[in-house]
Amino acid sequence: MKKSSTLIIVILxxxxxxxxxxxxxxxxxxxxxxxxxxxxHKFIDVAYYYLTDSSNFRIYVGKFDNEHGGYSFKCQNDSLAISESYEGKVINIRKYSLVDLRKGKEGF
Incomplete structure (x- = not known):
């Protein structure tokens, strides 16, 4: 009984x-x-980001506390750079090939 109650609470x-x-x-x-x-998010100050072309792919970019960080997106020739920043400092940069994205591959 106790296990099922705990399971129900976890699921809810x-x-x-x-x-x-x-x-x-x-x-x-x-x-x-x-x-x-x-x-x-409805209850906490967090934003979730997804990259899409509306027909071929949809990639989860990540989530961030709106007050402290976020993402910036910059196209360079045939690639897309996604910069992840926290408190004004870039902490990660991911690059994707636009051709690969449109083919349904997640880039490199």
């Missing part, structure tokens, strides 16, 4: 927090061919 808690994302906005990058979808 998980469902509650996974359904708390709310669409916030779409940002256009790379000459209006790629989009970054931003979702906000």
């Amino acid at each position: 808690f998980s469902l509650f927090f996974t359904s708390c994302k709310k669409y916030s906005r779409t940002i256009t990058v790379c000459d209006e061919t790629l989009f970054v979808e931003r979702y906000s």
Whole structure:
């Protein structure tokens, strides 16, 4: 009985927090061919980012506390650079090939 009650509480808690994302906005990058979808959490100040072209792929970029960090997106020739920053400092840069993204590959 105790195990099933604990399991039910864990499932309800998980469902509650996974359904708390709310669409916030779409940002256009790379000459209006790629989009970054931003979702906000309903109860905490966290944003979730997804990169998409609306037809071939959708990649989870990550999540950040809105007050301390975020992502910036910059197109360079045939690639996309995603910079992750925390408190004003770049802590990670990921690069993706635009050709590979459109083919459904996640880049390099």
